[in-house]
Amino acid sequence: MNMKVNIAGVEWKNPVTVASGTFGSGAEFADFVDLGRLGAVTTKGVANIPWSGNPTPRVAETYGGMMNAIGLQNPGIDLFCERDIPFLRQYDTKIIVNVCGKSTEDYCEVVERLANEDVDMLEINISCPNVKEGGIAFGQNPKAAEDITKAVKKYAKQPVIMKLSPNVTDIAEMAKAVEAGGADAVSLINTLTGMKIDIHRRTFALANRTGGVSGPAVHPIAVRMVYQVANAVKVPVIGMGGISNAEDAIEMILAGASAVSVGTANFHNPAVTMEIVQGIEDYMKKYHVEDISDLVGIVK
Numbered sequence: 001m002n003m004k005v006n007i008a009g010v011e012w013k014n015p016v017t018v019a020s021g022t023f024g025s026g027a028e029f030a031d032f033v034d035l036g037r038l039g040a041v042t043t044k045g046v047a048n049i050p051w052s053g054n055p056t057p058r059v060a061e062t063y064g065g066m067m068n069a070i071g072l073q074n075p076g077i078d079l080f081c082e083r084d085i086p087f088l089r090q091y092d093t094k095i096i097v098n099v100c101g102k103s104t105e106d107y108c109e110v111v112e113r114l115a116n117e118d119v120d121m122l123e124i125n126i127s128c129p130n131v132k133e134g135g136i137a138f139g140q141n142p143k144a145a146e147d148i149t150k151a152v153k154k155y156a157k158q159p160v161i162m163k164l165s166p167n168v169t170d171i172a173e174m175a176k177a178v179e180a181g182g183a184d185a186v187s188l189i190n191t192l193t194g195m196k197i198d199i200h201r202r203t204f205a206l207a208n209r210t211g212g213v214s215g216p217a218v219h220p221i222a223v224r225m226v227y228q229v230a231n232a233v234k235v236p237v238i239g240m241g242g243i244s245n246a247e248d249a250i251e252m253i254l255a256g257a258s259a260v261s262v263g264t265a266n267f268h269n270p271a272v273t274m275e276i277v278q279g280i281e282d283y284m285k286k287y288h289v290e291d292i293s294d295l296v297g298i299v300k
Contacts, residue, residue, distance in 0.1 A: 001281070001284055001285065001289075001290060001291075002290065002291045002292060002293075003015065003277075003280065003281060003284070003292050004292070005039065005258055005259050005292060005293065006236075006258075007121070007159070007161075007185055007236045007238070007258060007259055008121070008159035008161070008184035008185045008235070008236060009159060009184075010094055010120050010121055010159060012039030012040050012094055012259065013037075013039055013092075013093075014037075014038075014039040014277050014280070014292075015039055015249075015253065015257075015258065015259040015260055015280070015292060016038055016039045016040075016249065016259070016260060016261075016262065016273055016276055016277050016280070017038060017039055017040040017041065017042050017094075017096060017238070017259060017260070017261045017262075018038070018041060018042050018261060018262055018263065018266060018273060019042065019240050019261045019262060019263030019264075019266075020042045020043065020044055020045055020098035020123060020125065020163070021044050021045060021068075021070065021072075021098075021263070022262075022263040022264060022266045022267065023041065023042070023043075023044070023266055024043075024044055025041070025043040025044055025080070025084035025087065025088065026041045026043075026084075026087065026088050026091075027084075027087055029266070029270055032270035032271050033270065033271060033273055033274060034274065035088070035091040035093055036091045036092040036093055037093075037273075037274060037277055038093045038273055038277070039093070039094065039259060039277075040093055040094035040095070040096050040120070040121070040259075041088055041091075041093050041094070041095060041096065042096040042097075042098055042123055042261060043080070043084060043088075043095070043096065043097050043098055044074055044098065045072045045074055045098045045099065045100035045125050046074055046076070046077050046080045046097060046098065046099055046100065046110060047072065047074055047076060047077070047099075047100050047101055047102075047106060047110065048076065048077055048101065048106050048109040048110050048113075049076045049077075050074065050075050050076035050079070051071065051072055051073055051074050051076075051100075052071075052073060053070050053071035053072060053073025053074075054069050054070060054071030054073075054207060054208045055207040055208070056207060057205065057206055057207055058070050058071065058206055058207060058208065058211070059206075059211075060196050060205040060206055060211065062194070062196060062213060062215070062217070063217065064215055064216045064217030065213055065214055065215020065216060065217040065218060065242070065264060066213075066214060066215050066264055066267075067194055067196055067205070067206060067211035067212060067213050067214075068191070068206075068211050068212055068214070069206045069207070069208035069210065069211035069212070071208070072100050072125075072128070074100075077109075077110050077113050077114075080097075081113070081114075081117055085117055085118060085119060089118060094120040094121065095118075095119040095120050095121075096119070096120065096121040096122070096123050096161065097114055097117075097119050097121075097122055097123070098123045098124075098125055098163070099111060099114075099122055099123065099124050099125065099152075100125045100128045101128060102128060102129065102130070102131040103130065103131055103132050104132075104147070104148055104151050107124065107148060107151065107152055108151055108152060108154070108155050111124075111152050111155040111156050112155040114156075114157075114158070115155060115156065115157040115158075116157070119158060120158060120159075121158050121159050121160075121161055121185075122152075122156055122158050122159070122160050122161065123161040123162075123163050123187055124148070124149070124152055124160060124161065124162050124163060125163050125190070126138040126139035126145055126148055126162060126163060126164070126165065126178075127139050127163070127165040127167075127190045127191075127212075130144065137165055137167070139163075139164060139165035139168070139174060139190075140165060140167060140168055142173055142174055142176075142177035143177070145162070145174055145177045145178050145181070146177040146178060146180050146181040147181065148181070149162055149177075149178045149180075149181025149182055149183050150181045150182060153181065153182040153183075159184035159185065160182070160183055160184050160185075161183070161184065161185040161186065161187050161238060162178040162181075162183040162185075162186050162187070163186075163187045163188065163190055164178070164186055164187070164188040164189065164190065164225075164229070165189075165190050166188065166189035166190060166191075166192050166221065166222070166225055166241075167192060167193050171188065171189075171225045171228055171229055172228045172229055172231075172232035172233075175188075175229040175232050175233045176232055176233060179233045179234070179235055183235055184235060184236075185235050185236040185237070185238060185258075186229060186233065186235060186236075186237055186238070187237070187238035187239075187240060187261060188222070188225055188226060188229060188237070188238075188239065188240065188241070189218070189221070189222045189225050189226075189240065189241045190212070191211075191212025191213055191214045191218075192212065192213045192214075192218055192221065193210050193211075193212065193213070194210065194211060194212070194213035195209060195210050195211075196211075214241070214242065214263055214264040215242055215244075215264040215265075216242045216244050216264075217242065218241050218242045219241055219242030219243065219244075219248055220242075221241065222239065222240065222241020222242055222252070223239075223241075223251055223252060223255050225241075226239040226241075226252055226255045226256055226257050227255040227256055227299075229256070230255065230256020230257065230297050231256065231297075231300075236258040236259070237256055237257045237258060238257060238258065238259045238260065238261055239252035239253070239255065239256075239257030239259070239260050239261070240252075240260060240261035240262070240263060241263075242264070243260055243261070243262050243263070243265060243276070244264075244265045244272070245265075245272070245275065245276065245279065246275065246276045246278070246279020246280050246282070246283060247279070249262070249276050249279070249280060250279075250280060250283055250295070253280075253292070253295050253296055253297075254295060254296075254297070254298060254299045255297065255299060256296065256297035257296070257297075258293075258296050260276075262276060280292070
């Protein structure tokens with residue numbers, strides 16, 4: 001039985017990774033998860049310089065999920081290369097570095113810096129606000145998304161995964177735009193913009209007012225968007241959004257995802273990724289599926 005998947009020329013031992021920002025860069029989960037059993041580890045977003053993130057409170061529970069407005073707090077690329085890459089290299093897993101920035105130059109600087117590092121893939125978070133364009137996210141305008149993809153590809157030595165924002169009118173249009181820009185794969189969905197008000201304090205639950213909604217509540221939306229994108233582009237799709245168990249992961253694969261990424265579920269069950277890897281294997285045995293690729297996108 002074969003659980004290996006090939007994403008843009010990089011072979012993963014199985015189709016399971018973790019969603020950026022929910023797993024640190026692996027070290028804090030190493031006591032709960034055998035990192036060597038994951039197909040890949042996707043790191044927290046890394047910028048060209050350290051970011052302090054948003055003011056607190058920046059996390060709130062919601063019905064069927066959570067909201068966050070962390071603001072991509074990170075130690076910057078220098079510390080990341082010195083500390084996190086050597087840590088992850090101890091394990092038999094692929095390393096996907098999530099890259100964020102506030103301008104095209106920021107992204108390119110990080111991607112260029114990673115060109116000579118021992119990492120396997122880059123995931124470009126285009127849900128970041130573009131400071132030069134008045135704060136609209138790179139991933140909310142097809143032209144901007146295509147342009148940032150083209151710019152990053154000029155510097156990238158590793159395959160580039162463009163992480164799509166769901167906060168758009170037509171997700172397939174965005175996927176086609178990054179594909180036209182040269183993306184090697186796409187991942188989706190990032191969080192949906194939401195708001196929560198504390199009725200007793202009569203103020204916003206998050207200092208940022210709005211935040212990204214994730215967790216089981218967003219899963220059906222994510223499945224729909226993964227299906228649309230998988231049927232609109234030729235590059236591989238990594239599906240994420242509210243995956244809490246193997247059934248959710250398999251649903252994403254049937255919708256067209258070549259691999260899946262587990263996020264919010266890690267917070268309440270640190271071992272969830274191991275359960276999902278095992279659950280996919282059990283499913284394949286139960287239904288006599290020889291190769292995981294035989295399941296990808298078969299529901300039309």
